[in-house]
Amino acid sequence: MGHSNISIFVPHIGCPHMCAFCNQRTITGTEKIPHADDVKRICTQAMSEVRDVSQTEIAFFGGSFTAVPMEYMLELLGAAQEFIGSGKFKGIRISTRPDYISREILDILKENHVTVIELGAQSMSDTVLAANERGHTAEDVEKAAKLIKSYGCFDLGLQMMIGLYKSSPDDELETWSKIAALSPDTVRIYPVVILEGTKLGELYKSGEYKTMEFDEVVDICSKFLSDAERLGIDVIKLGLHASEVVEEQMLGGFYHPAFRELCEGRNYRKLITEKLEEHGGLDEISSAVISVPSRQLSKAIGQKKANISYFKDLGVDIKIVSHEDNEKIKIHEVKMRGGEK
Incomplete structure (x- = not known):
């Protein structure tokens, strides 16, 4: 039985930065902020619907989980505790920023049965991170990843974005090399989608932001997918999932509803070529x-x-x-x- 998540969306109420590619503050205005009762209701319903609870995690996604006010973070974590343990869900998965990881935070996450921490690295080029107003450095990613792994009780996930403003194919290769060197258990690879209402959107409309060719991005991502398979890193997401927001607000970038399938096909094309050459x-x-x-x-x-x-x-x-x-x-x-x- 495969792994599954019970996803609970936590809007960007604690996000300290407005990244150039993000329009979450616009979206947050229409999203209900979950509280303890919502967590308990969602988990109670899922307990009766999930086929294998032992392979299922409660996932707090959508924002920088450890950057929300501490009282609110503890409220959400506390509400989930009764649903974790023997015969229940296996643990909690969160996503957050690398500059909001510390021993104090990790101690709290460990005590509250968090099993997976995903860090939004996005790029390992400080130039690219600064240009896209991430508010952290590549060193922050490395320090946070190593600290998480030192605890020995968390799976580490890293997220990267392909084609950000001022990023070149060489930057993408360097980012992937540095991410792979951190030996994450999982990665998510998101080719950039340029949305209305973002700094990238304005740069794109002005002509300042020139994107790579779509085919080149498929080539880059297919290489990373192949490398990850060889290294034993699980690519749990490749490409942005389809949504009304993407379809309504997309200005440009590299969105395709079956992006992973394109990359898998490209890798088989390379294998077939090699066999024919033989x-x-x-x-x-x-x-x-x-x-x-x-x-x-x-x-x-x-x-x-x-x-x-x-x-x-x-x-x-x-x-x-x-x-x-x-x-x-x-x-x-x-x-x-x-x-x-």
């Missing part, structure tokens, strides 16, 4: 049959058969079928331009 290369092969595990079939084919079309445009007809073992990719029935191999 058998003579794209210039020599006219057609081939590729097989992949059945659960990977849609990824290998690509969204809207993108990989089939990609190789066809290069003069290679490929057919992708499934096999029943775990080998990631096999190649069969290769035909060369001058005859069959």
Whole structure:
């Protein structure tokens, strides 16, 4: 049974900074701020609906959880306690800023059965962080991550954003390298979506903020996805989830409702290319049959058969079928331009 969250949205009432990409203060005006009774109501309902409570966490998302007033943070944590333990939820997941982590805060989180702490790193370039008005440094991220891991009782999650103002492809690679070096248990990778009512929105409309090409961002994110798999880091989110806010307020950026699927397809495209190169290369092969595990079939084919079309445009007809073992990719029935191999 897979992991699941009982998500409780905590608006940005404690957020000390208005980041250039964020419009949460506009949204917060329409959001109800949860209190203890809301936490208990949501958790009580979820206890009867969740299939496996032992693999479920209560998740306080949406704001900088440890930056809200202490009394309010303790109210929310306290309300959740009766729902954690044997036969109940496994713990609490929170997201927060790296500059609002301290031993005092971590002691409180530990006492209140917090099991996962996600830090919004966003970038590991101080230039990019300053340009996007994050209000913290890359060193703050490193210190907070290492302090969290030193406790030995928390899973560490890190969040990064791709394509921020003044960020280059080299900056993205450096950020990923530094995040991976911190050995997080999980990461969330969010290509930037430029929203109305934000500083980025104004910079974008003025022409000051030039974004990367969408295809380049897919390439960057697909590399990070592949690296994470190799390193044993779980990418629990890749791309911003669909919402009315995104659809109504998006000015630009890298939103796609199936962004992860695009990246998974791009990685399979690279694998297929490597396999074809082993058998003579794209210039020599006219057609081939590729097989992949059945659960990977849609990824290998690509969204809207993108990989089939990609190789066809290069003069290679490929057919992708499934096999029943775990080998990631096999190649069969290769035909060369001058005859069959």
